[in-house]
Amino acid sequence: MTRFKALSIQCGVPLGLVVVALVLMLIGPGSAQAGDERPAVITEREKVLSAQFEKELVEVTERVHVAVGYGASNSVLIEGDDGVIIVDTMYGTEEAEHVRTAFEKITTKPVQAIVLTHSHSDHIGGTAVFARGFNPDIYARRVMGASSTKHDPLSEILALRAKRQFGSQLPPKEKIAGIAPVERPQGGIGAGKLAPTHEVSGAKEKLSVNGVEIELVAAPGETVDHLMVWLPNRRVLVCGDNFYYSFPNLYAIRGTPYRDVLRWIRALDLMIDLNPEHLISGHARPISGEAIVRQTLTRYRDAIEQVFVQTLRGANQGLTPDELAASIDLPKSIADEPYLQEYYGVIPWSVRSIYGGYLGWFDGNPTSLFPLSPREEAERIVRLVGSKQELTKAAQRAVAEGDYQWACQLVDHLLALDSDSLTLNAIKADALRELALQQTSSNARHYYLSVARELDESP
Numbered sequence: 001m002t003r004f005k006a007l008s009i010q011c012g013v014p015l016g017l018v019v020v021a022l023v024l025m026l027i028g029p030g031s032a033q034a035g036d037e038r039p040a041v042i043t044e045r046e047k048v049l050s051a052q053f054e055k056e057l058v059e060v061t062e063r064v065h066v067a068v069g070y071g072a073s074n075s076v077l078i079e080g081d082d083g084v085i086i087v088d089t090m091y092g093t094e095e096a097e098h099v100r101t102a103f104e105k106i107t108t109k110p111v112q113a114i115v116l117t118h119s120h121s122d123h124i125g126g127t128a129v130f131a132r133g134f135n136p137d138i139y140a141r142r143v144m145g146a147s148s149t150k151h152d153p154l155s156e157i158l159a160l161r162a163k164r165q166f167g168s169q170l171p172p173k174e175k176i177a178g179i180a181p182v183e184r185p186q187g188g189i190g191a192g193k194l195a196p197t198h199e200v201s202g203a204k205e206k207l208s209v210n211g212v213e214i215e216l217v218a219a220p221g222e223t224v225d226h227l228m229v230w231l232p233n234r235r236v237l238v239c240g241d242n243f244y245y246s247f248p249n250l251y252a253i254r255g256t257p258y259r260d261v262l263r264w265i266r267a268l269d270l271m272i273d274l275n276p277e278h279l280i281s282g283h284a285r286p287i288s289g290e291a292i293v294r295q296t297l298t299r300y301r302d303a304i305e306q307v308f309v310q311t312l313r314g315a316n317q318g319l320t321p322d323e324l325a326a327s328i329d330l331p332k333s334i335a336d337e338p339y340l341q342e343y344y345g346v347i348p349w350s351v352r353s354i355y356g357g358y359l360g361w362f363d364g365n366p367t368s369l370f371p372l373s374p375r376e377e378a379e380r381i382v383r384l385v386g387s388k389q390e391l392t393k394a395a396q397r398a399v400a401e402g403d404y405q406w407a408c409q410l411v412d413h414l415l416a417l418d419s420d421s422l423t424l425n426a427i428k429a430d431a432l433r434e435l436a437l438q439q440t441s442s443n444a445r446h447y448y449l450s451v452a453r454e455l456d457e458s459p
């Protein structure tokens with residue numbers, strides 16, 4: 001796998017561990033970990049993903065095309081006798097205009113139906129562009145947007161964390177592709193949303209649109225409102241974000257309610273059972289060939305199941321989320337598959353999410369029941385070390401030695417006592433920038449870099 005085990009150590013470890021590590025560090029510099037190499041996986045990921053997002057209108061099979069690399073997600077054109085069906089409408093109106101223009105080079109038949117695979121903004125923001133002049137039926141699940149947190153009292157923190165996860169404030173050169181290309185049209189994001197005119201409430205709905213037999217299949221996976229499009233005669237499956245070219249984002253650090261991992265596994269079972277010849281994902285390039293599609297979906301499913309099963313097994317043995325997150329990995333047989341690398345989702349975060357989804361926040365250790373507040377713990381650590389100055393030097397030394405996670409954990413104690421210190425914020429920002437460079441996950445990298453910028457700019 002591409003993740004770095006050394007980076008899996010998380011903040012919030014029990015005080016005992018902190019003390020032991022602190023003492024080890026004070027004994028000598030030998031305990032520091034070298035974190036400043038630039039592994040080949042970082043450059044390899046860029047190569048793999050730039051190929052995935054190369055802009056192209058791909059003919060998947062006769063009368064089925066997908067626009068890849070035009071923007072944040074894919075849009076699909078299914079051609080019928082006298083009209084067309086569009087599946088997903090991009091993130092914004094500018095992206096959608098480019099795709100519409102490209103589709104019109106294939107056919108100018110009217111758009112008779114639009115299917116929205118799920119409510120994430122990057123799949124529905126350009127609907128009005130495709131609908132313009134045609135008044136098509138718009139299909140989506142009845143539960144579309146059910147897990148939306150747009151109007152709830154968490155809107156401010158969700159917006160801030162989303163901005164960090166997606167690196168919205170970062171210059172493009174600092175960003176890396178996750179499940180979408182970095183450079184893409186930014187005009188009219190979300191401006192073309194239209195409400196569905198037809199809600200799919202059952203498990204499956206069969207339609208005949210302009211000579212095209214379509215099955216709309218409910219497949220809650222990445223989101224509860226997922227709707228897949230199955231063309232039984234052409235054996236084409238459009239699966240939304242239940243598959244993309246990365247280990248799946250079983251937990252989003254922008255903040256989401258528990259993503260039911262078992263549900264996602266069932267969605268993949270459903271996809272495998274359809275036995276598609278062609279798989280069109282919401283983000284990756286299409287995959288064609290019954291055997292390779294089956295193998296890909298099965299391995300994707302197995303990867304999720306492995307993480308799920310290992311987490312529950314370990315939890316059942318009394319292991320804590322910290323211990324599980326630091327130890328669970330994919331089996332060797334599937335770990336090297338390019339579509340299972342942690343380009344977007346990350347295994348340790350998934351493990352923590354699954355643990356919390358089933359057992360809640362408590363790790364089982366009574367020490368965690370009523371822990372010291374960060375400030376109280378920091379005061380004791382400072383006393384143990386001798387002074388704030390000594391602890392600051394230790395944090396600076398950790399940065400110099402490339403032990404960036406440790407530097408963050410040390411400086412967090414000091415920041416708990418003095419959050420306005422320019423020196424401390426600068427130490428943390430430096431460590432975060434270095435950690436960012438080692439991440440294969442765009443979400444991790446962008447979060448680190450965004451917070452580093454915030455610290456730079458803090459008064």
Ligand SMILES: [Zn+2]
Pocket residue numbers: 073120122123241282283
């Ligand atoms: Zn998506």
